[in-house]
Amino acid sequence: MKITYNAPVVLTFTFLSIGVMIVSALTGGWFAKNICATYPNQSWLNPLTYLRLFTHILGHADWAHLVSNFSLILLLGGLLEEKYGSQTLLMQMLITALVTAVLNNLFFSTGLMGASGIVFMMILLSSFVNFKQGEIPLTFILVVVLYIGREVISSFERNNVSEFAHILGGICGAAFGFLRPFETT
Numbered sequence: 001m002k003i004t005y006n007a008p009v010v011l012t013f014t015f016l017s018i019g020v021m022i023v024s025a026l027t028g029g030w031f032a033k034n035i036c037a038t039y040p041n042q043s044w045l046n047p048l049t050y051l052r053l054f055t056h057i058l059g060h061a062d063w064a065h066l067v068s069n070f071s072l073i074l075l076l077g078g079l080l081e082e083k084y085g086s087q088t089l090l091m092q093m094l095i096t097a098l099v100t101a102v103l104n105n106l107f108f109s110t111g112l113m114g115a116s117g118i119v120f121m122m123i124l125l126s127s128f129v130n131f132k133q134g135e136i137p138l139t140f141i142l143v144v145v146l147y148i149g150r151e152v153i154s155s156f157e158r159n160n161v162s163e164f165a166h167i168l169g170g171i172c173g174a175a176f177g178f179l180r181p182f183e184t185t
Helices: 008-026 030-035 047-055 063-084 086-107 116-126 138-154 163-179
Strands: none
Touching (some): 008 030, 008 086, 047 086, 063 086, 063 116, 086 116, 086 163, 116 138, 116 163, 138 163
16 A cells, blocks of 8 residues: 555645744744734735735644644545545635635734634535535534534634634635536536
8 A cells, every 4th residue: 555645735735834833933933923924904015915815824823723723624625625626625725815814904903824714614615515506505504503603602702713714714615615616517
């Protein structure tokens, strides 16, 4: 038996995020905070501002944050990549990263770092695996109630978690599941 690189987008994303954590550790956190986090009130004249709209999903506050996100990304991502294809999953991840970063920067005064929006996109999208046109999967309804409901309730607590990014990621996953914007058949 041989080990295969079975989910190239998910695995590359995982290894890039681990690499960011290592480089961040070597730079005293500078790399993640300055390259892999997005902040409101950044100058739109700075080219790094545009890069950070996407790279924020690679940075994590600490190893526990990274492990928490990638436990679900590795579990769900491989299945989604097999179902939708690598290109489609990559586009879904990039769109989710952009949407969460832009809206966070427009409506909140705090920065954004981590792949939690991607996690929630994958959670909601996975509830559409056997979706048929004209139907609403009960799994989708239950996932929305459990995962998004918990985030709405948690949004009233003071913490360093962006429940808004979680909810937006979930909305992106639901939209990708219902609308199937990348489907070729």
